[in-house]
Amino acid sequence: xxxxxxxxxxxxxxxxxxxxxxxxxxxxxxxxxxxxxxxxxxxxxxxxxxxxxxxxxxxxxxxxxxxxxxxxxxxxxxxxxxxxxxxxxxxxxxxxxxxxxxxxxxxxxxxxxxxxxxxxxxxxxxxxxxxxxxxxxxxxxxxxxxxxxxxxxxxxxxxxxxxxxxxxxxxxxxxxxxxxxxxxxxxxxxxxxxxxxxxxxxxxxxxxxxxxxxxxxxxxxxxxxxxxxxxxxxxxxxxxxxxxxxxxxxxxxxxxxxxxxxxxxxxxxxxxxxxxxxxxxxxxxxxxxxxxxxxxxxxxxxxxxxxxxxxxxxxxxxxxxxxxxxxxxxxxxxxxxxxxxxxxxxxxxxxxxxxxxxxxxxxxxxxxxxxxxxxxxxxxxxx
Amino acid sequence: xxxxxxxxxxxxxxxxxxxxxxxxxxxxxxxxxxxxxxxxxxxxxxxxxxxxxxxxx
Numbered sequence: 001x002x003x004x005x006x007x008x009x010x011x012x013x014x015x016x017x018x019x020x021x022x023x024x025x026x027x028x029x030x031x032x033x034x035x036x037x038x039x040x041x042x043x044x045x046x047x048x049x050x051x052x053x054x055x056x057x058x059x060x061x062x063x064x065x066x067x068x069x070x071x072x073x074x075x076x077x078x079x080x081x082x083x084x085x086x087x088x089x090x091x092x093x094x095x096x097x098x099x100x101x102x103x104x105x106x107x108x109x110x111x112x113x114x115x116x117x118x119x120x121x122x123x124x125x126x127x128x129x130x131x132x133x134x135x136x137x138x139x140x141x142x143x144x145x146x147x148x149x150x151x152x153x154x155x156x157x158x159x160x161x162x163x164x165x166x167x168x169x170x171x172x173x174x175x176x177x178x179x180x181x182x183x184x185x186x187x188x189x190x191x192x193x194x195x196x197x198x199x200x201x202x203x204x205x206x207x208x209x210x211x212x213x214x215x216x217x218x219x220x221x222x223x224x225x226x227x228x229x230x231x232x233x234x235x236x237x238x239x240x241x242x243x244x245x246x247x248x249x250x251x252x253x254x255x256x257x258x259x260x261x262x263x264x265x266x267x268x269x270x271x272x273x274x275x276x277x278x279x280x281x282x283x284x285x286x287x288x289x290x291x292x293x294x295x296x297x298x299x300x301x302x303x304x305x306x307x308x309x310x311x312x313x314x315x316x317x318x319x320x321x322x323x324x325x326x327x328x329x330x331x332x333x334x335x336x337x338x339x340x341x342x343x344x345x346x347x348x349x350x351x352x353x354x355x356x357x358x359x360x361x362x363x364x365x366x367x368x369x370x371x372x373x374x375x376x377x378x379x380x381x382x383x
Numbered sequence: 384x385x386x387x388x389x390x391x392x393x394x395x396x397x398x399x400x401x402x403x404x405x406x407x408x409x410x411x412x413x414x415x416x417x418x419x420x421x422x423x424x425x426x427x428x429x430x431x432x433x434x435x436x437x438x439x440x
Contacts, residue, residue, distance in 0.1 A: 018408070019404060019409040020409055023402050023403075026398065026402035029398070030399055030402065033395065037388070045387055046387060049435055050388060052434075053392075056435070060427065060428065063420075064424065066420075067417065067420045070417065070420075074413040
């Protein structure tokens with residue numbers, strides 16, 4: 001496997017690149033100005049004092065250089081993911097992808113393409129006594145399996161918190177919703193709403209994609225309430241739908257694989273773990289890097305192999321399952337120890353590691369330990 | 384009488400303090416460590432200034 005790195009997710013960290021750059025610039029200016037005090041022409045005035053200053057300054061200059069380099073290192077580790085994405089976008093202005101998608105839908109409608117339709121969700125199978133998933137790989141693996149069972153199928157699992165030892169009443173219900181990616185690539189709406197038309201709808205406007213509306217219907221049938229605890233798991237289009245739907249469920253969380261959801265930066269308040277591959281173009285189609293936010297951790301994987309030049313392989317769930325296993329294999333936050341970090345760089349890295357593993361453990365353990373029920377829905381368009 | 388070098392070091396001390404991160408824009412363990420390092424640097428610049436002003440033939 002390649003390099004796994006991540007950013008975001010820590011409540012204690014606010015970091016703006018502009019402020020760190022300002023600090024670095026101030027320190028550089030201070031360093032230059034102190035050095036200018038030792039230029040030969042300045043020795044014409046107060047030469048003995050200046051000689052003494054020349055003896056004192058090297059140690060001071062060395063410390064300024066150290067602080068400045070540490071700030072640059074901190075900035076790099078905060079923004080590595082964003083820097084990598086922004087490099088790809090720097091050649092031009094940020095593309096207004098949601099608006100472009102809306103325009104494409106409008107133009108397509110004139111040709112009878114990309115037109116949204118009514119949709120429906122129907123229960124097709126119920127599996128009792130399903131073991132809860134316990135890892136990011138486990139969640140990804142069930143998502144991949146859902147996509148393989150049949151086109152247009154969605155899986156919702158329901159688990160309960162343990163019953164109260166005092167009242168004996170059953171605990172609160174928790175739901176896991178597995179939403180596959182695009183399955184139909186025809187330009188006109190297909191019977192399966194996980195299609196290109198839904199891709200355009202999902203990225204342009206929350207609540208408009210056929211697949212999103214169909215999943216919302218399934219949620220209702222599964223008994224999900226607006227205040228329910230829900231973990232949405234989605235790949236590609238499924239990730240967009242997951243993020244869009246989470247806006248209506250204040251107690252939800254989101255796990256996405258290869259999904260473009262950075263454009264929801266201002267709206268998305270749920271805890272989010274975004275898994276992306278460096279060479280996967282799909283998470284970048286919205287033209288927005290994922291933000292560095294308390295509620296949002298982005299894990300990026302660089303796969304240094306022949307697969308790296310194949311964007312389709314980079315986007316498939318098969319590859320994302322390998323990355324999910326690598327995320328699970330990362331040591332927990334206990335690895336960081338409880339003593340104060342020794343340096344500016346290690347302080348930042350420790351905080352980022354801790355945030356990632358906390359988010360991972362929270363999502364991996366979401367379902368709890370008791371068996372639950374899995375309900376399969378078939379999502380269809382009324383074409 | 385304040386000489387040019389003392390003035391220069393006072394200016395450097397003030398300028399160092401301007402480099403302390405704004406906690407509204409950068410906070411967390413790294414930012415705190417950075418702020419503390421710069422505070423110590425400013426204090427050392429003040430000490431250099433005092434040593435030079437007390438130094439005479």
